[in-house]
Amino acid sequence: MAEDQIDPDIASWVLEFLIRQPIKDSIFNSLLRVLPISETNYSLKKLILLRRLESQVPNCLVSENVLQILEQIYELDQILGSKDCDKILGTKDCEQIVTSKDCDQFFSTNGCDHILGSKDCDQNLGSKGCEKNLGSKYCDRSLGSKDCEQKLGSKYCYQSLASKGCEEKLGSKYSDNILGSKDCCELLRKVYCAVAVECTVGCLRNGDNDVKGEFFDVVKRVWRGRVREMEGEDVGLVSEDLLEWRDDIEAAVWDESVCLNVVERSKEIDAVEAVRMYLKEEKARMGPSFLELVTDTLKSNEGGVQGAICSRERDESDQCRRNDGEEPEHDNNDRTYEKGKAVVVDTEKRYPMTRRKHVARKRSRLVTSCSFRGAKITDVDESGAGPSCSGHLPGTPEIKRVKEALETSRLELHAVVKDPLPEALLLAESVISVSNVANKDLGPPGDQNLDLPGGQNRDKSGEANVAVEKMDCEPPGDQNRSKYFGADNVVSVQSGVANAGNGLCSGQINAPKGLMERNKTAHTFEWDDSIDHSSEELSDSSNRPHLSSPRQRRVSPLNIYKEQKLAKRRKKKRWSIVEEDTLRAGVQKFGRGHWKLILNAYRDIFEERTEVDLKDKWRNLTRFE
DNA sequence: ATAGGGGTATGC
DNA sequence: GCATACCCCTAT
Incomplete structure (x- = not known):
């Protein structure tokens, strides 16, 4: 993992949590841009696609775009449903899913211009810079298998990434929840068919002058393009119903009576409802987010963490450690560990968590100081903790602190909703903070400081520096967002966000914002590690983990002039x-x-x-x- | 917000 | 130089 990036797992937890919240798409897009997401986090990608899908539904936007989303979901289902993940990770399939096109969608390289603070990316940082930060190069660098093996060791890769023993590691329940089932695939087929029909026949019902021309265009694009291509590749999305409709629609192109019949028959199909049903099904299957699961588990099981920690004390096996080569080879009683090294808590042994055991493991080895692409998220509570870990067994007060910190952060996350992006980071930070509490109090680190060997990059001031500027408020993607994923599971925390979000943006256009839309006011600043020690004045009075204000990069007058000059005209972008x-x-x-x-x-x-x-x-x- | 005129870059 | 595509400005 690169030194200056937030742990991708933490990022994914944050996103996985927020994706279920009624946060505007534009803000979510910004999150996607700033948070490093593992290319192999297919379930998160699926969540993103489901959210995109949902943002289309309320406005009855059953378009070819929906078809594209469904196709992508299907591809992800194939990957998630595969038992041999090794095969997937290194194959063409994988490349197809995590292509630059996908990077554009998930990481929005275009938005990079904005994030980097200039209008001409090439001029200021160059497209290379963009790729480094957000694009495939970045992904390769931080998450690519080669680097992964070098840094983390194959064992860790095996644990962290989707692996051969996927089902074993994740547990059957998790698998059932996340991976695509046959039932769901069947439902997906039906939805795809319904949407394809609606796309095609809809223009006959709603079209104006050139109805036939448009109809024929759609037939060419959808049925002779997409469907035929899928049929040729034996894609499971193609159902018998779909092929029957294809024949009918093809006939309708030439025969007016067949056309009328097709239009009539299509009225029985409610594509929007089909999509809704599918989303409902998927939501039910996926359940609550990992973070919510953690807090719920902590609340419901007093001994959860303690048990896990005790387990760790007993079970010092190497499998709990990262085998990244940077780890000093001394045992857990070694008091010479540097502050910031993370303790490993084997949550799998006692932690009553039935899903995502692999990330549960990772959760426990969170670092005390975590970098965040040029910004740092650092330990907040440094008081009372010396450079070395105490090494004592955790007692009830420590457990309480862990729980309270997490719970407090969770509540604050929902209480302060003016700016969801920092909230997301706050949440990530709170997780880190909670982990830190555990790290400091629960004994010597068996694991390593993941990102910051030697703690060199740690900010000793204890401030959390996140270079993300507050964003403006845009209209909510849709009022129906109150019915977000997993709504049933997050009742207690969702309403606050929903209300506040709506309140903030009330009176604005209720138009759907694309999920990948870039926020025109969001930008980050390049972090300069060499200068910053001016944290005192930024320290927050509150006890909770906080994010300090970003510091702007100094730009020479010459560059300012260049930027102003270049800002006059956008870079030419051809229409696809x-x-x-x-x-x-x-x-x-x-x-x-x-x-x-x-x-x-x-x-x-x-x-x-x-x-x-x-x-x-x-x-x-x-x-x- | 939209329409239309005009500037600029690019390819031939 | 011309045609085209893309982008910007401005009037409505």
């Missing part, structure tokens, strides 16, 4: 086929001239486009017609 098709579909659905509506409806497709761009492009597309 998908964008063009989506624009056509949007015009067909909403009508020409409703550019803002179309943009909002397909925000994730029209990344970086404005309504004017859409208008101009339509002008170009129709210029010679």
